[in-house]
Amino acid sequence: MAAFWRLRIVRDLGIALIVVFGVGSIAMLLAHVSPIDGFSALFDGAFGTTSEFAETLVSATALLFPALGIALAFRAGLFNIGAEGQLILGGLAAGIAGVFVPGPPVVSIVVTLLAGALAGGLWGGIAGFLKARFGANEVIATLMLNVVAALFANYVVNGPWHFATATEGETPLLARSAWLPTIVPDTRLTIAFVIALLLALVLRFVFTRTVFGFELRAAGEAPEAARRSGIDLSRMALLALTLSGAIAGIGGATLVTGVLHRFNTGLSPGYGFVAIAVALVGNLEPLWIAVAAFAFGILQNGALSMQAEANVPRDIVNVVEGLVIIALAGRRYVASRRST
């Protein structure tokens, strides 16, 4: 039992659960709701029916993509706090590509997802470039880029490029051919869920079985040793942040092609930030991150019915998620001093 508890992932999951139920209960009491009613509304909303369970998996998928991207960057010793902006721009690019590039389903799906990956990768790559070329702090750069991304998306859908056929704050509805096929009929659960799980498997393989993955982890865990053995840390920073952004961008694209079928400025209720908690709870290991994404999917989706049924404002979920991040900040993420 003691050995089991010593497993980092078990301990972290335990801490996260304590925070969720402890703080959640206190907040519910503050809102004059019995925690039993509140949590049962939450779990009922997450698991009650097939379509509610499907929605939970939709939320989990939305979190899994950016969380995997964040984990990739963290593994390389880089704090990508910019998944939110990368995800939004990935969604925007997919929303535009989906309107202008009609074609047979396979083609338009691939094109929209690639557009998302490119846009997200470009946004992450900017931070990577500033880091690699100038040594600019990636934390602050990605935080700024988040704000700029949101403003840019606003501009595109409301400004002079405003689409004649769309309402304020949105792109037009995508052509049917660009919609991701559902895997459970009459729900919004699409093959995005499968893609996300496959991506987790691929990343696990990359981390554990490839030279690139080894170099990436080396750059994160022992940068000085990595540099001395010939790994170009600047190039690694550029690559890691670009890939990290691309993965978040694909996530944004799947929200557009699978869930909303258009881009709108409310695409993400902060998935890119919650995903930090998901990546940490998952101990930066892709398969555990998938498990953590499922757990946070329950919270995200259940919060809606907790608010509707039990009158607990759903924002409490964000408080809980933020506290989970703080509680799990104990791991050493960078071996040496960061450059500024």
Add this chain to the structure above:
Amino acid sequence: MNALGAALVALGVLTLIKATPLIFAALGGVLSERSGVVNIGLEGMMIAGAFTAVCVSGATGSPLLGACAGVIAGAALAALLAYVATKLAFDQIVAGTGVNIVALGGAAFGLVLVFGQPGASREVTAFGGPGETGLTVLALVLAAALSFFLNRTPWGLRVRACGENPRAAASAGIDPLRTRFWAVVAGGAIAALGGVYLSLAELDLYSDGMTAGRGYIALAAVIFGRWTPFGATGAALFFGFFSALQYTLQRAGIPSELMQALPYLAALVALAGLAGRVRAPASDGVPYVADSVRRA
């Protein structure tokens, strides 16, 4: 000429108005980082200050009490970050990110609990124009005071010692963990004043997202200002100028989003241009863990 002069004066005044919350947050950041703790949570401390100030002013009708409560709330949130960053030696960047999320969610949750509505509070008694001026003056005075404190007092020396070389500071009898803790808490209190300014001086209510990433610009201002109070204030004025331009140039047909993005873009450019040429406190961001020998 007179019209141009008036426009320039208006731009100058607007620059001060827009820079004031940034100055407070940046000064809070300077104090915290000089002690060796990177404070990503400035944004969250501004939110805590802005929201709590509105709640208390709404309940008591006194904006002054509101401001005090806001400062205390910012300090309390900073104490959470300070505790995990010093005593527990947690990662400061990850924990600071969590602090921001907690504050944003907590204020949104609190809006419903206290004011019974999501999105924004009702209007409360605020400082208005004189308070705006007063807080701007206070920000500038604080910059001078902090500069004096850091450079000319023994306490300031201790704070700086903990940011440069906590081990050496410890062997000189200073407790790095305690010093850092209180520097972060005081920094949070100062940053919260920036939030108070937004909610009780510039406006008279709290609305979700009203801090709009100013805490992040303040982080850039700290670097841009080379971790000194006057430098950070200058950088905050610089970014405030770009915010002010937004209103002046709006009539010229430049998209408002581009103008809103200007201070962030300016900060990005500054970040890249200055990196490598400025030196952070040597132990900024590095948790201090006492040697086990000393503990024994």
